[in-house]
Amino acid sequence: MSKLAYVREKEIPQSAPPITEVGIIKWLRENLFSSWLNSILTVLSLYFIFILLKDFIPWAYGAHWTTGSIRECYDVNPDVACFSVLTARWKQLLFGFYPPEEYWRPTLTFFLLILSIIPILFTRFVRFFWFSLLYPGLAIWLLWGGSIWSVAIIYFGLGLGFLSFLIMDSRLIRSASISLLAACLITVLFFMFLASFSAEMLSSLIPIYLPYVESLKFGGFTLSLIVGVTGIVASFPLGIVLALGRQSDLPLVKMICVGFIEFIRGVPLITLLFVASVLLNYFLPPGSNFDIVLRVIIMVTLFSAAYMAEVIRGGLAGLPVGQHEASAALGLTYWQSQRLIIMPQALKISIPGIVNTFIGLFKDTTLVSIISLMDPVGLASLIRADTKWNGIYWELYIAVGLMFFIFCFGMSQYSQYLERKLKTDN
Amino acid sequence: MSSVDFPVEKFRFGMLLSDTRYRSTSLQVITFIFFVAGVFWLVDNTVKNLALLDKDVSFSFLWMRAGYDINQRLIPYTNDSTHATAALVGILNTLLVAFVGCILATIIGVFVGILRLSKNWIIAKLMSVYIEGFRNVPLLLWIVMVFALLTEFTPQPRAFKGENPDASMIIFESIAVTNRGTYLPNPQWGAGSIWLILVFLVSLLGIIIFRRYAKNIQKNTGRNLPVLWVSLGIFFVPTILFYFILGSPVTLEYPYLKGFNFKDGVHIRNSFIALTLALAFYTSAFIGEIVRSGIMAISKGQTEAAAALGMRPNKIMSLIILPQALRVIVPPMISQYLNLTKNSSLAIAVGYMDVRGTLGGITLNQTGREMESMVLLMGFYLTVSLLISSIINYFNRSFQLVGK
Structure with a gap:
């Protein structure tokens, strides 16, 4: 019998995969050189990165940090960065014209800010939420100074109103709307008649105060953070109210909300800031003249509240109508269903939009430099006007841009974390 | 049968808030009272303040001599012109920046968005860096940085002088980039150029007709005509031909x-x-980002189904993916145009005279008419934004998916 077929009896030992299919070469082939076009693009972008870095790295690496002026920088080596301007002026970039001996106050406020937002950002620490509530008053006192009692009395008055509402609602009247009215009345009466008197009395009895610092001294990142953080905190609830108002069945409420939102969204922020700086005095009682920083905060808040309202409205519209109907069928009242069913879901959908609005607001704080408040961008021009540093561009702009980038990029990363955490569908 | 009388509840004052029959009306009445009171308070304050300052509200300042110069303008203007003309110059400048900016932003944005989806790792990463870099740093800072780049790192005009100049003009010695601005060749419209323009317009019309014809053929027979090449041909050939036939009527200065x-x-x-x-x-x-998310919003099944039908990748993109993605992309893109228009009010940072610089800047300061100038300025921006949002609404209505 001749052999008809060849049958292999032993398994061939496994050979290694071809060199082009493993490790870094495979990755390079798939990701960088998968086709002719891709290879060309890769080479082009590598070349582009090369030209950028070729000039930038020596420029930044050999930089001067300790010279006294831009002249000295140029005398030593004109081709490298002159970061000495940051060494000389970093305190001004951070604090503006805040009195140097009081620098600890904004610094402390900033660290307390981090502490106070931890309970809000991470649910694990929610038991420290009382500190977040306490923080705004503390921050106002630390930044502006004055007697601690004027802030404490405000907190006392608000607490009094809240407590009286709770007691009346559960024990005495049992009608939420009427007890709310009564509680508001009590609070207003307290502030009208008792507040200033008791604040003065307490201040004279137990004097705890910090030197007063006026708003025009604020500047640098302190100012950006004050305007940005206050705007963010205040515009969020206002935005929710406006969004609900826009969805309301009451035609008049709806009309006012739509008018407000569309008006604010239709004009640039800078015109609103000009209104704050030149026109607002026309609209207030004659002789009243209130703080420019506060005016700016109010305008920035109103501005981003309108955008926030639109974002939240998008979230509300994204909810299936069955959610409204189901909560109504369970017998929940309007506010109960908003609080327990609708808002948590609507807010979850709109997280990316909300955080984008926050980032936009924080970036928009730079516009205050146009109405001559000294935010980092304004300070950069101011420092460049100094003869010692005249001619500096990139060093300052890079520093300011980097600070903003860190904050904004951090916020957008947090929003992505939050989206992943709250994701419930598969 | 005895009829049951429902107990008729007597009206109590508290029912205005607790009874759903009255609540909405009473809430609206309360809102109305507060609203009117607020408006009255503002108006009353304004009237009192104006009286204190001995001012009135009048728009007659618009027809007074402006008395200041505007260096960049699209219509004739001298410092003898009126404030109204100055405002118009500003409005046109704003619209010019917005128009050019929107076109550039769309071109760059579409490229960046598509390239960010590229399978090429390094390209995708570069585009991410581009997007995150520009999104997370304030616009005002970018404006001053680009301005510094243009004024500090470009040669002075006198650097072009001499036998061996330090700088030279680019693209066939036609464009000069200097720290005082860029100088472009100026087209001179000679005799006969009207015919050239006419030919050009006719060939544009020809392109539209041809595309319609090609689409009909494709619908009826499935045959594809080479639309792109023929369109390009119609676009260039007749105009260039007539340019030489007419003896070069348009010259560059x-x-x-x-x-x-x-x-x-x-x-x-x-x-x-x-x-x-x-x-x-x-x-x-x-x-x-909008383009990227728009393309990603189209489910993968669409691509696969089209591939299963035997379509080529570029046909899949142009006939299946893009028409669906555009529905997602266009509305937020238009609202970005609106943002760009509003952001152009930052022109003051580089001294460009837009409407905020003329009407809301120098005119306001010279005449002291804060109220009137701001009202006009806000009116302008509101008009633009309402126009743009009505375009968005129109788009949404006409391209909505028809639900069942």
Whole structure:
């Protein structure tokens, strides 16, 4: 019998995969050189990165940090960065014209800010939420100074109103709307008649105060953070109210909300800031003249509240109508269903939009430099006007841009974390 | 049968808030009272303040002599013109920046958005860096940075002088980039150029007709005509042919150095270039994200189904993916245009005279008419934004998926 077929009896030992299919070469082939076009693009972008870095790295690496002026920088080596301007002026970039001996106050406020937002950002620490509530008053006192009692009395008055509402609602009247009215009345009466008197009395009895610092001294990142953080905190609830108002069945409420939102969204922020700086005095009682920083905060808040309202409205519209109907069928009242069913879901959908609005607001704080408040961008021009540093561009702009980038990029990363955490569908 | 009388509840005052029959009306009445009181308070304060300052509200200042110069303008204007003309110059300048900026931003943004989806790792990462960089740094900073780049790192006009100049004009000695702005060749419309324009318009019409014809053929027979090449042919060939037949009616007037500055040619100021470029880069980062998410929103099944039908990748993109993605992309893109228009009010940072710089800046300061100027300024921006949002609404209505 001749052999008809060849049958292999032993398994061939496994050979290694071809060199082009493993490790870094495979990755390079798939990701960088998968086709002719891709290879060309890769080479082009590598070349582009090369030209950028070729000039930038020596420029930044050999930089001067300790010279006294831009002249000295140029005398030593004109081709490298002159970061000495940051060494000389970093305190001004951070604090503006805040009195140097009081620098600890904004610094402390900033660290307390981090502490106070931890309970809000991470649910694990929610038991420290009382500190977040306490923080705004503390921050106002630390930044502006004055007697601690004027802030404490405000907190006392608000607490009094809240407590009286709770007691009346559960024990005495049992009608939420009427007890709310009564509680508001009590609070207003307290502030009208008792507040200033008791604040003065307490201040004279137990004097705890910090030197007063006026708003025009604020500047640098302190100012950006004050305007940005206050705007963010205040515009969020206002935005929710406006969004609900826009969805309301009451035609008049709806009309006012739509008018407000569309008006604010239709004009640039800078015109609103000009209104704050030149026109607002026309609209207030004659002789009243209130703080420019506060005016700016109010305008920035109103501005981003309108955008926030639109974002939240998008979230509300994204909810299936069955959610409204189901909560109504369970017998929940309007506010109960908003609080327990609708808002948590609507807010979850709109997280990316909300955080984008926050980032936009924080970036928009730079516009205050146009109405001559000294935010980092304004300070950069101011420092460049100094003869010692005249001619500096990139060093300052890079520093300011980097600070903003860190904050904004951090916020957008947090929003992505939050989206992943709250994701419930598969 | 006895009828049951429902107990008729007597009206109590508390029912205004607790009874759903009355609540909405009473809430609205309360809102109305507060609203009217608020408006009255504001108006009353304003009237009192104006009386204190001995001012009135009048728009007659618009027809007074402006008395200031505007260096970049699209319509004739001298400092003897009225404030109204100055405002109009500003409005046109704003619209010019917005128009050029939107076109640039769209082109860059679409590129960036598509390239960010590229399978090429390094390209995708570069585009992410571009987008995150521009989105997370304030626009105002970008505007001053681009302006600094243009004014500090470009040669002075006198650097072009001499036998061996330090700088030279680019693209066939036709464009001069200097720290005082960029000088472009100025087209001179000679006799017969009207015919050239006419030919060009007719060939544009020809392209539209041809595309319609090709689409019909494709619908009826499935045969594809080479639309792109024929369109390009119609676009270029007749116009170029007639250009030579008519004996070159349009000539270019090149900028040239005279003394310490360039003469002739079109002078585009650095303030305009910096503002437009910064706005376009900044907005393109947002548009890129919109384009990317729009393309990603189209489910993969669409691509696969089209591939199963035997379509080629570029046909899948142009016939299946893009028409669906555009529905998602266009509305937020238009609202980015609106943002760009509003952001152009940052022109003041580089000294470009837009409407905020003329009407809301110098005119306001010279005449002291804060109230009137701000009202007009806000009115202008509101008009633009309402126009744009009505375009969005129109688009949404006409391209909505018809639900069942």
